[in-house]
Amino acid sequence: MHTTLNGVRLSYSDDGQGPALVFVHGFPLSRGTWQRQVESFRSSHRVLAPDLRGFGDSDAPADAAPLPMSQFAADVHALLEELGTGPVVLAGHSMGGYVALAFARQFPESVRGLVLVGTKAGADSAEAAAARRATAEKVKADGVGVVIDAMAPKMLAASNQDAVMTEEVRRFMASAKPVGVIGALLGMAERPDSTALLAQIAVPTLVITGSDDVIIPPAESEKLAQAIPGARLSSIPNAGHLVAFERPVEFNRVLAEWLGQATR
Numbered sequence: 001m002h003t004t005l006n007g008v009r010l011s012y013s014d015d016g017q018g019p020a021l022v023f024v025h026g027f028p029l030s031r032g033t034w035q036r037q038v039e040s041f042r043s044s045h046r047v048l049a050p051d052l053r054g055f056g057d058s059d060a061p062a063d064a065a066p067l068p069m070s071q072f073a074a075d076v077h078a079l080l081e082e083l084g085t086g087p088v089v090l091a092g093h094s095m096g097g098y099v100a101l102a103f104a105r106q107f108p109e110s111v112r113g114l115v116l117v118g119t120k121a122g123a124d125s126a127e128a129a130a131a132r133r134a135t136a137e138k139v140k141a142d143g144v145g146v147v148i149d150a151m152a153p154k155m156l157a158a159s160n161q162d163a164v165m166t167e168e169v170r171r172f173m174a175s176a177k178p179v180g181v182i183g184a185l186l187g188m189a190e191r192p193d194s195t196a197l198l199a200q201i202a203v204p205t206l207v208i209t210g211s212d213d214v215i216i217p218p219a220e221s222e223k224l225a226q227a228i229p230g231a232r233l234s235s236i237p238n239a240g241h242l243v244a245f246e247r248p249v250e251f252n253r254v255l256a257e258w259l260g261q262a263t264r
Contacts, residue, residue, distance in 0.1 A: 011057035016042030026094030030056030054180015067183035204262035210239030
């Protein structure tokens with residue numbers, strides 16, 4: 001499905017009926033990374049998964065200006081308003097977690113629960129921000145392939161030898177537009193520190209990490225869970241950064257148990 005919001009054509013999926021459960025993908029991925037969650041939860045929930053602007057089947061912005069996490073959050077909010085979902089359980093992976101925290105800051109009345117997956121609250125260090133800007137320059141010169149080659153090998157656990165799954169991950173990345181990738185890199189480099197927000201989060205929150213995540217290590221998830229009142233932490237064994245896609249049975253079990261208890 002497609003709709004035009006905030007000046008850009010966005011693609012999204014909308015499956016099932018019931019309480020709204022929204023999945024926001026990470027960088028430089030697409031909503032396809034949530035396909036196993038959509039399949040599992042559409043029998044009990046209305047499951048929505050957008051492609052953020054510049055990624056997947058959504059259109060790219062007009063130029064390569066920085067894309068703030070607040071802009072992605074505003075896009076998601078506009079979509080939910082158009083679809084009339086009411087308050088949602090919002091799940092965000094990695095950059096999608098940055099978007100989820102921005103969403104919670106901007107639109108708290110629209111959140112009834114948060115699921116933060118392989119993400120963190122802190123801003124980039126000066127070195128990390130400089131590295132993102134340098135990567136953006138490489139994408140300008142050489143295309144999205146430089147990001148795919150750098151990140152795809154780190155998405156799954158090092159012990160995972162599933163060649164088909166590895167190729168699927170590269171396909172999710174290959175749909176990203178250069179302008180979207182550049183804008184997101186610059187936006188992440190400039191994103192504000194959300195640490196102070198954590199103590200103010202007043203909705204049920206689940207934090208999930210892969211035990212073998214080398215992109216955003218489990219220690220960051222531990223910090224999130226400790227700082228958010230009443231948050232629950234789950235570490236899934238033998239899983240890398242893309243934990244929901246790599247270990248869907250375990251991930252879906254943890255999420256289903258939490259949903260049954262936290263959102264009754």
